[in-house]
Structures are given as structure tokens and as C-alpha cells.
Amino acid sequence: MLLTHTRSQELAVLYSDHHGWLVSFLRRKLGNIDNANDLAQDTFTRILTARDADAIREPRAYLTTIASRLTAQYFRRLALERAYLDALAAMPEETVPSPETRMLIVEALTAISRILDGLSPRVREIFLLSQLDGWTYADIATQFGMSVNAVQKSMIRAFQHCYTAVYPAQ
Incomplete structure (x- = not known):
């Protein structure tokens, strides 16, 4: 600039x-x-x-x-x-791992954390339950008292947010 x-x-x-x-x-x-x-x-x-x-x-x-x-x-x-x-x-x-590898891992975790912080708490929790804990959409829907369709929409928002964070519009 x-x-x-x-x-x-x-x-x-x-x-x-x-x-x-x-x-x-x-x-x-x-x-x-x-x-x-x-x-x-x-x-x-x-x-x-x-x-x-x-x-x-x-x-x-x-x-x-x-x-x-x-x-x-x-x-x-x-x-x-x-x-x-x-x-x-x-x-x-x-x-x-080596100190260099550790530093790269910490930097990657920090970047992922920053991206996930851009999600609303509920969408972030739904996303993490699905992607890290392996919960099904039906299990998540039951946990949150919502429909599977609502879980799917939350996941779409999360994926769109992550995609936009990694590939910003030029």
C-alpha cells in the first residue's frame, strides 16, 4: 500500500x-x-x-x-x-517431531483456530463434533434438539466459511 x-x-x-x-x-x-x-x-x-x-x-x-x-x-x-x-x-x-516440525504444527493449529473463531459458537461446535469426533448429523441433531436439515445447513455455513478463509476472493 x-x-x-x-x-x-x-x-x-x-x-x-x-x-x-x-x-x-x-x-x-x-x-x-x-x-x-x-x-x-x-x-x-x-x-x-x-x-x-x-x-x-x-x-x-x-x-x-x-x-x-x-x-x-x-x-x-x-x-x-x-x-x-x-x-x-x-x-x-x-x-x-523435530523442533522445526513442532513450530510448523503450532502455526497450522493457530491458523485453524483463527478460522474456527470466525464461526458462531453453535456452528463451530456442530462442525467440530462432526469433523473431529465423528458424530453423525442425526446424533448432533439429537444433542442440540434440532433437525438433521438444520445441522446440514450449519455444516454448509462452516464449510463455506472455511473455504472462504483459505481461498479468499481475489
């Missing part, structure tokens, strides 16, 4: 006026200055690459929203890493 001189100046002022405040805000949430600095930089990077960041009327509210989303992603990634490391600890040593 090409920055105009005016937009570049506005972003520089936004950064200089609010960077310290944002780092303090994130440090309180994360309890760590290094992670706070990283997420603050990620926040400003998001603004720099955003297409709708033209006239920011409430800079701190805008920064808080972006930083909070990034913080949620950070904690989700930590939870996934912990769960994965716990699963690895239970494996026989000779079957444990």
Missing part, C-alpha cells in the same frame, strides 16, 4: 503520541515488557497496512481494539502451544 505524505505524517503522530501508552496498556495485560513491545509494534503494523485507517477519531479506542485482538491471538497461540507440548510429553521420545 502506497502511503501519502499526509497519511505518513498522521501515522507518525499517532505512533509518537500513543506508543508509550499502548506499551503500558499491553504490559498490564501481558505482564511482560518484551511481549508488550512486540504486540505494540504488531498493532502499529496492522494500522500501517489497514485500508480503513484513514481518519481515526478515537486513537486510543482504535489502538485498544486492535491490541486486544492481537492479545487474544497471542494467548490462544500460547494455549495451543501448551496443549501441544503436553501431548508431546506423553509421546515416546523416539516419535517426538
Whole structure:
């Protein structure tokens, strides 16, 4: 994205006026200055690459929203890493994947989690019961007190959402 001189100046002022405040805000949430600095930089990077960041009327509210989303992603990634490391600890040593493979797996799990977070809780649960737990649509319908047709429609929404997330319209 090409920055105009005016937009570049506005972003520089936004950064200089609010960077310290944002780092303090994130440090309180994360309890760590290094992670706070990283997420603050990620926040400003998001603004720099955003297409709708033209006239920011409430800079701190805008920064808080972006930083909070990034913080949620950070904690989700930590939870996934912990769960994965716990699963690895239970494996026989000779079957444990290499550190590079582990990193790729954690990145894939994070991407999948982010995609699934875009679904409504009910559709996400229906999708996971079907795809991970192997439940039939009839079993899911009984569990939720709905028709099989309604389960099918939920699955269609889930598949469409996943397809769109993986293959966005160009």
C-alpha cells in the first residue's frame, strides 16, 4: 500500500503520541515488557497496512481494539502451544517431531483456530463434533434438539466459511 505524505505524517503522530501508552496498556495485560513491545509494534503494523485507517477519531479506542485482538491471538497461540507440548510429553521420545516440525504444527493449529473463531459458537461446535469426533448429523441433531436439515445447513455455513478463509476472493 502506497502511503501519502499526509497519511505518513498522521501515522507518525499517532505512533509518537500513543506508543508509550499502548506499551503500558499491553504490559498490564501481558505482564511482560518484551511481549508488550512486540504486540505494540504488531498493532502499529496492522494500522500501517489497514485500508480503513484513514481518519481515526478515537486513537486510543482504535489502538485498544486492535491490541486486544492481537492479545487474544497471542494467548490462544500460547494455549495451543501448551496443549501441544503436553501431548508431546506423553509421546515416546523416539516419535517426538523435530523442533522445526513442532513450530510448523503450532502455526497450522493457530491458523485453524483463527478460522474456527470466525464461526458462531453453535456452528463451530456442530462442525467440530462432526469433523473431529465423528458424530453423525442425526446424533448432533439429537444433542442440540434440532433437525438433521438444520445441522446440514450449519455444516454448509462452516464449510463455506472455511473455504472462504483459505481461498479468499481475489
